[in-house]
Amino acid sequence: MVTSTEVNDEHQFQGIRSFYNGNMPSRLRFCTNDLTESSFELPLIKNNGGQRYNVVTVNHVMEHLPDEPNRWINNWLKLTNNFLLVSVPIEKNPDKYSHHQYSYTHQDLQSIGEGIVSNNPNVRFIEDGLPVGVLMFKKDSLGHE
Amino acid sequence: MANKIISLSKQISYKGLQQVKSRYVGTIRIKENGRAFLAPAFNFSQLDQDTYYKIHLSLLNSGLDVTLDDHRHIADGLFKQVFMAKHPGTSKVAFDASLRHEIFSNTYHLFIKKVKRLLSGQTLPYQLVADKNVSYNHTDLFSQVYHHTVNCIQETINHHGYSNVIDLGAGRSYIAALLDQIFKKMIKYWSHQPK
Numbered sequence: 001m002v003t004s005t006e007v008n009d010e011h012q013f014q015g016i017r018s019f020y021n022g023n024m025p026s027r028l029r030f031c032t033n034d035l036t037e038s039s040f041e042l043p044l045i046k047n048n049g050g051q052r053y054n055v056v057t058v059n060h061v062m063e064h065l066p067d068e069p070n071r072w073i074n075n076w077l078k079l080t081n082n083f084l085l086v087s088v089p090i091e092k093n094p095d096k097y098s099h100h101q102y103s104y105t106h107q108d109l110q111s112i113g114e115g116i117v118s119n120n121p122n123v124r125f126i127e128d129g130l131p132v133g134v135l136m137f138k139k140d141s142l143g144h145e
Numbered sequence: 146m147a148n149k150i151i152s153l154s155k156q157i158s159y160k161g162l163q164q165v166k167s168r169y170v171g172t173i174r175i176k177e178n179g180r181a182f183l184a185p186a187f188n189f190s191q192l193d194q195d196t197y198y199k200i201h202l203s204l205l206n207s208g209l210d211v212t213l214d215d216h217r218h219i220a221d222g223l224f225k226q227v228f229m230a231k232h233p234g235t236s237k238v239a240f241d242a243s244l245r246h247e248i249f250s251n252t253y254h255l256f257i258k259k260v261k262r263l264l265s266g267q268t269l270p271y272q273l274v275a276d277k278n279v280s281y282n283h284t285d286l287f288s289q290v291y292h293h294t295v296n297c298i299q300e301t302i303n304h305h306g307y308s309n310v311i312d313l314g315a316g317r318s319y320i321a322a323l324l325d326q327i328f329k330k331m332i333k334y335w336s337h338q339p340k
Binding site for chain 2: 001003005033035044048051053054055056057058059060061064076079082083085087129130131134136
């Protein structure tokens with residue numbers, strides 16, 4: 001099952017609906033949501049039969065949000081019972097042409113990752129083998145829900 | 146600078162864009178190094194889907210390196226991941242301009258069809274070649290990101306027999322279609338592997 005979300009803009013999903021000629025596979029779902037809203041995860045979990053997701057990916061999104069990385073990552077962790085992958089571009093200054101609100105360095109990400117796990121005893125920070133600009137967390141609750 | 150804007154607008158000949166040009170062409174800017182971009186004030190949600198892709202196509206046809214958002218790189222990375230899965234041992238895969246062109250044009254359905262052909266084992270009708278114009282290799286980055294993503298999926302499949310995945314901020318919806326096609330293939334492949 002693949003669920004794809006985007007900000008409150010249903011328009012974004014019209015292309016894929018027309019691609020499948022109205023016969024969207026049931027394994028593919030789309031939801032609109034605003035990642036910056038409190039309790040944003042509740043409708044997404046409800047959409048998944050009340051279950052958290054095995055894998056949550058958030059690619060090149062965080063740099064578009066205000067400078068509260070710990071808040072965002074902790075929110076996204078609420079969605080998963082196992083893996084969370086977050087990737088951002090590494091840049092010295094926000095790329096304003098791509099609407100970036102904030103920029104991250106590799107050191108920033110390392111510090112953010114360590115801060116997250118220090119406050120979440122059931123979350124591990126996976127570092128080995130990841131490309132620069134990617135954070136991976138593993139939540140040890142799979143099979144206990 | 147003003148001349149460049151006029152030059153660009155002349156190349157945008159699609160009817161759909163012409164209809165909105167009077168409102169939006171003023172937000173199109175060109176940087177000194179030749180990269181074009183749409184200013185933050187540009188509101189895609191006010192455009193219909195066809196017009197949106199025609200704008201992409203028009204800008205790409207202008208011969209400029211267009212920066213609209215990050216998503217083309219994500220799609221490249223996904224596509225590369227499919228290719229690597231089909232051809233293990235391949236160490237270097239990049240994409241030619243025509244492929245990227247399709248991703249951000251109103252022919253993006255063809256791009257997805259090519260992904261399907263690739264997944265079904267058919268040979269693509271063109272060579273995948275390195276894009277020398279890309280200075281920062283987002284394609285490789287996202288290929289690695291999705292490599293790790295599929296590893297995570299594999300682990301949860303091994304544990305549960307299934308995996309559900311959510312991609313937050315997926316952007317243009319073809320990303321979801323690619324994910325769907327890739328994961329379907331991966332899940333089918335893994336289901337035949339010894340645990």
